[in-house]
Amino acid sequence: MSATLDALQVLQQVTLKLTALRSKIERKKRSVRSHEQRQAAHEAELAAKHEVIMQRQSAVDQLELEVKTHEDRTTQLREALNKSKTNKEYAALLTEINTGKADNSKLEDQILEGMNRLEELRAEEQVIHSKIEDEKQALANAHKAADAFEQDSQAEVEALGRERAEAASAVPSSTLSIFERVAERHDGEALAQVVQPHPKRQEFMCDGCNMGVTLEQFVILQAGIDIQLCNSCGRVLFLDG
Ligand SMILES: [Zn+2]
Incomplete structure (x- = not known):
């Protein structure tokens, strides 16, 4: 992933x-x-x-x-x-x-x-x-x-x-079509990083729209199981590093 x-x-x-x-x-x-x-x-x-x-x-x-x-x-x-x-x-x-x-x-x-x-x-x-x-x-x-x-x-x-x-x-076709759709909507900006505003709290945020990302999504991303889309703006989420 x-x-x-x-x-x-x-x-x-x-x-x-x-x-x-x-x-x-x-x-x-x-x-x-x-x-x-x-x-x-x-x-x-x-x-x-x-x-x-x-x-x-x-x-x-x-x-x-x-x-x-x-x-x-x-x-x-x-x-x-x-x-x-x-x-x-x-x-x-x-x-x-x-x-x-x-x-x-x-x-x-x-x-x-x-x-x-x-x-x-x-x-x-x-x-x-x-x-x-x-x-x-x-x-x-x-x-x-x-x-x-x-x-x-x-x-x-x-x-x-x-x-x-x-x-x-190099991108699987199903993911690619998601990417294209989101890129179209956000002027080519289809990816958004997941940020953690407070280091001590298990709270995550989409850097593209500043709305919340669930802990479950974060865990899936961390484990590299599947791609995750922001529930608010639809951007493809990624973790730092
Ligand atoms: Zn978002």
Whole structure:
């Protein structure tokens, strides 16, 4: 039984190395994904900003059209004014011309305000544009780094894989499947040492989860009769030394 535990220790070591390397590779890929998400968020922000700009622009266009209509009307009124026959008619036309002027002046103010706002919005749009450009660069760099790291690690991953297969072949298949299951659950950490917190007391603890290990389990392990699993975390237990 101690031979099996020795083989499991070797398997544990190489499994941890492999897990660490794989999670390093995965971290770099995650970084790429987070850059992609940021990029998408900026693109959405840009589209929304563009939509607002289009709406504002169309509002300003509409106002300009109204001004033009007013101006045409004023021209007509002036012609009528020149041809007016009575004082009453003259006064009425003059009032209408003046009212039109006042209306137009209000519209011009609104147009100016709209144009100013458009200018601000376009500046904001430009800021988002540059954010996208920066993010594009960052994404490309992250991509490059992730690919390079994966490529550089490939030989090591393969070597560790071979080493792991060899270590696994020294473990009985029923124990191996237990190991694999537990390793999966605990990031490759499938073994846990049994510790005795108080030297004078017959109390034992799993070092993986700090829960109790029974005296019976301890005795079985000490005698090397069978492997034992922690009742709480399921890790394969071993004794020191
Ligand atoms: Zn445990």
